[in-house]
Amino acid sequence: MAISYNGLWKLLIDNEKKKMDLINDLGISSSTIAKMTRGENVSLSVLEKICEEYDCDFGDLISYDRRHKK
Incomplete structure (x- = not known):
């Protein structure tokens, strides 16, 4: 689980x-x-809806962790 x-x-x-x-x-x-x-x-459209609602950016919602790469 990298995301x-x-x-x-x-x-x-x-x-x-x-x-x-x-x-x-x-x-x-x-x-x-x-x-x-x-x-x-x-x-991305799901993340876009959330960002519009909460006035934030994708980086505020998700992160990528290379250590857990599949």
């Missing part, structure tokens, strides 16, 4: 939001949330 969405999870906590809020407020599917929870790839 980490820890930035997104921290952003949600800081904004007192839950993963369900991404589903309900932004229309992101539960399967996409599950992929992010497992550190899997998701489309």
Whole structure:
């Protein structure tokens, strides 16, 4: 698992939001949330929706860790 969405999870906590809020407020599917929870790839359009909602950049949401490269 080379992709980490820890930035997104921290952003949600800081904004007192839950993963369900991404589903309900932004229309992101539960399967996409599950992929992010497992550190899997998701489309840039999903990340774009989140960035627009929370006024942030992709780098605020995700990071890449070479040590966990598949």
